Amino acid sequence: MNLRTLRAFVEVVRQGGFSQAAQVVSLTQSTVSKAVKSLEDELGTPLFNRAGHKVELTAAGEIAYRRALVLLSERSDMLAEINELLDLKRGRLRIGLPPVGCGVLFAAMFATYRKRYPQVDIELIEHGSKRLQECLEAGEVDLAALLIPMDEAFDYQAVRNEPLIVVLPAGHALSRRKRIDFTDLADSPFILFEAGFALNAKIMAACERKGVVPRVTARSGQIDFIVDLVAADLGVAFLPRMLAHKHQHAGIALVPLDEPHTDWHIALAWRANAHLPPAAKAWLELAREMNVG
Structure with a gap:
């Protein structure tokens, strides 16, 4: 069993198929299929129920996937x-950010960090919260910006708490x-973010508490x-206050949302009890120093 095989297996699960996984790990579909078959032979049991083009984990596959994430993160x-022990001159910061709001919060910080640590390589990925959490669990990033509350498997440093604004x-x-x-x-009708954005879950949960069943007319x-869709009268949307004000124009109106437990409370998270590399520690220290938000 090697880590490349485990990485290929994990990506098949994440991407929902062999061809999609092959693109992520930069291998051919045949190579990924052989890697998974090799892992199944080594474990002595199928890891997937192969029904047509759909790929589903078996009970053994669920165990293998959970353990593979641990092994990859340990590596x-x-x-x-x-x-860190070798005190490398060239460090590396691997950070995951969601597309919503992080430009406003972190753009100036990236510039300061680059000036202060010019030899540190910055690897930035952008995904919705669900995918970022998976990347953090697998050790593919050192830090990720996630919404509070979050899984107990993570420690975090709060960054900013913003109420939601209704964009009409x-x-x-x-x-x-x-x-x-x-x-x-x-x-x-509601205009929401794409699937995988944690803000959607907050909105839908608050609607359920009020007994409201929203009609979602668009996602992006x-x-x-x-904002353009709202201005075109396709529906209403919900943005953190700082973003709503940044995008305000004559075609829309902004009204505060009067709902508890819907604030956009973002934090920098890392795996609890995991080793945090110096480059990531420096980023957290800079965030405190600059009082981001």
Whole structure:
């Protein structure tokens, strides 16, 4: 059993297929299939139920996937500790950020970090919260920006807490209200972020508490496009206050959302009890120093 085989297996699970996994690990589909078959032969049991084009884990596959994530993260920790021991001149910061809001929060910080640590290589990935959490669990990034509350497997340093703002078409009947809750919006179509964004879960949970079943008319990962859709009267959207104000224009109205437990509370997270490399520690220290947010 080798770590390359485990990486290929993990990506088949994550990507939902062999061809998609092959693209991620930069191998041919045949090589990925052989790697998974080799792992199954070594373990003496199938890891997938192969039904047509759909790939589902067997009970043994669930165990193998969980353990593979641990092994891959341990490898990452080992390399980080050795690098720190050798006091390498060229460090590496691996950080995962969601597309929502992180430009506003972290752009200036990246510039300062680069000036202060010019020899540190920065590896930045952008995903929704669900995928970032998986990357953090697997040790593929050292830090990830996630919303609070988060899994107990992570420690974190809070960054910013922003209330949500309802983004309405300028002529909407509720556009002059001082505050709005989800019962007020029961008849308005929602424009949400794409699947995998933690903000969606907060919105849907708050709707459920109010007994509101929202009608989702569109989804996007681009804030500019979401705001344009609202201005075109396709529905209403929800943004953290700092982003709503940044994108404000004459075609929309902004009204605070009056709902508990819906704040956009973002933090820098890392695996609890895992080794945190010097480059990541320096990023956390800079975030405190600059009082990001």
